[in-house]
Amino acid sequence: MTVVTPFEGIGASVKRKEDLRFLSGRGRYTDDINRPGQAYAHILRSPHAHAAIRGIDLAAARAMPGVVAVFTGADMVGLGGLPCGWQIHNKDGSPMAEPPHPVLAQGKVRFVGDAVAVVIASTRAAARDAAEAIEVEYEVLPAVATMEAALAPGAPAVHDGVAGNLCYDWHIGDPAVNAAAFQGAHKVVEFELVNNRLVPNAMEPRAAIGDFDPTTGDYTLYTTSQNPHVIRLLMGAFVLQLPEHKLRVVAPDVGGGFGSKIFHYAEEAIVTWAAGKIARPVKWTADRSESFITDAHGRDHVTKARLALDAEGRFLALHVQTLANMGAYLSTFSTSVPTYLYATLLAGVYTTPTVYAEVKAVFTNTVPVDAYRGAGRPEATFLLERLVDVAAREMGMDRIEIRRRNFIPNDAFPYQTPVALQYDSGDYVATLEEALKVADWAGFEQRRQAAKAAGKLRGIGISTYLEACGIAPSAVVGALGARAGLYEVGTIRVHPTGSVTVLTGTHSHGQGHETTLAQLVTDRLGVPLAQVDIVHGDTAKIPFGMGTYGSRSLAVGGSAMVKAMDKIVAKARRIAAHLMEASVEDVEFDRGTFRVAGTDKTKSWGEICLTAYVPHNYPIEEIEPGLDETAFYDPKNFTYPGGCHICEIEIDPDTCQVAVVNFTAVDDVGRVINPMIVEGQVQGGVAQGIGQALLETAVYDENGQLLSASFMDYQMPRANDLPPVSVATHTTLCTHNPLGVKGCGEVGAIGSPPAVINAVVDALRDYDVRHIEMPATPAKIWGIIHAGQRLAAE
Incomplete structure (x- = not known):
């Protein structure tokens, strides 16, 4: 055997081995798999956000050509519901509200898209046609489509027995110490913002094939999943009650996940169970419209924050109150996102002595919400980095200086934060300085003036962030409510x-x-x-x-x-x-x-x-x-990537369109195994972050209808929305894993949204703008510019 050169090892920009099959169309995705004799499933979904099911007439559907079987929730009575993988406790120590999540609706539907019945037929078209023949008698009930509506006195209950639609009321930190720190503050900055709801929209829609071998009693599920063993555990033990050695889960090539394919979905259980009932394979593939109303959504926080500072601009205390939307049911890891993946990151890269966070999780009549690229860390970073910019403005300080003044110094590691986590390594000054250099921060004013002469508004924004990866260790997260090892x-x-x-x-x-x-x-x-x-x-x-x-x-x-x-x-x-x-x-x-x-x-x-x-x-x-x-x-600790992102934008005041003209990302992801892959991961994350900041949002009406349920109404970033992204790395090694790696898959989506919005606010500085909510659409900017022009005229 020829001994390899070191250029293929750690640090080499080796071309991806898997790309040959992907680019030549030889990938093997779940929808590419077809089992002998398979039938096709179509799921009838609720058109109402909240309704009682008074009756279901299946006779016409069962008589349709090609129909093999039709099932409803009544056929699955006795099986388990979809489980939640993380239990959170309230401030008083009591467990969270954990209402059942039936695979097929039983008695009620709770969001538009809730599964009511499944038709299995010889073709997809036959299954779809038969589903249209099912007659469901609904008693439409009042819906709560927003957290504000869900928490209002006397609001309709999403789940009977869940008081006030509150899943949990959780906190972290010492409230007394936190309150005392505010008493002696020179300045208290108060701020409120929304982290907008997103639809993941992976390139490959979800698909699932259930197969059953009557000679052995073995089940096989082919599915678009990021963690097949966890799906096997959850579905086998909790839903279908099958011994694990009788259930095989196969996740072949997966065309994008971004978190939305971590979870155990109802369709996986439906096709697996149905395959056993009819003794032949059953295949389901989502179309894009179905994905909008069935894939778990991401983000959706409303937050109030207060930051205390001394006369020199040093942070003394942070108090955060967040409402987090759970949607209609608890998805697999939904409860952990606004708690242990969000509030524990509110120290960021700063030496804030005390942080106290309160989080209320709320049920609404909307699609369930769960982890989406970054999962809690983008929400924490966006809050913190917007708040720091607002604080700099109200203190009359430079945005860079206030960050430098509050950074955790290099000699402070390992650094214990006031919100549980202990960072092992980092160099926040180095990533900042490198980003300022690459982005030519010093030359920005000259570019701003040139843009002004051309009739454009130019702005620059910065984000210095930190995230936590590789959730660990199992003993600790288990004590915090995780129901699985990590x-x-x-x-x-x-x-x-x-x-x-x-x-x-x-x-x-x-x-x-x-x-x-x-x-x-x-x-x-x-x-x-x-x-x-x-x-x-x-x-x-x-x-x-x-x-x-x-x-x-x-x-x-x-x-x-x-x-x-x-x-x-x-x-x-x-x-x-x-x-x-x-x-x-x-x-x-x-x-x-x-x-x-x-x-x-x-x-x-x-x-x-x-x-x-x-x-x-x-x-x-x-x-x-x-x-x-x-x-x-089993890791001893999280890893802690961090870095600095700088965004430069230009606004055309006539059209109010925002153009991202430059983006710089300097990240510390620990030891870099393949620089080319790191660069691609960062660029992809930045694209998603720009999408959230400027383009994407899920919008519901007051009746719980998703108004942005197609690409006609939900704007995804395209190539012409994105600038060249300058990517660089500055390495400090993780001290507790043998590779020294920290993780790179999420950093782009975490650091970029606040950098973009900070740049937009900077571009609108002459209009006295304190904040603009994501996405910063032309309509919002038009309102700001024209309101400012009217004030000037008056």
């Missing part, structure tokens, strides 16, 4: 000729894991990249793992692989020592070569691998044959 697993299977198969519990939905994880093997074992195969996404092949989300795949999954490779190398050194008649302590290993220290005795990787499987000359009494090792890794 470790990861890696199996390194070395073959007799030296090639390697990696079995990982993480998953890929576009991040390039098949390349990046292979680079870890190349770097450690010296195996050429082409001879490393990454296997994921099939519970029948891989050990129990927790999937991919929260930028955990390298920090947690990669670390498990490193531990497994350490076992491989330790065993291989013992074999090499035997072959070279040396002590194990004297055998060195470096990228494919075993050497006796201080001699010219060597053995190649291939020789050792072959010996392990053909043990003719082998210490069989001391070492088992084979080279196949598994390791589990």
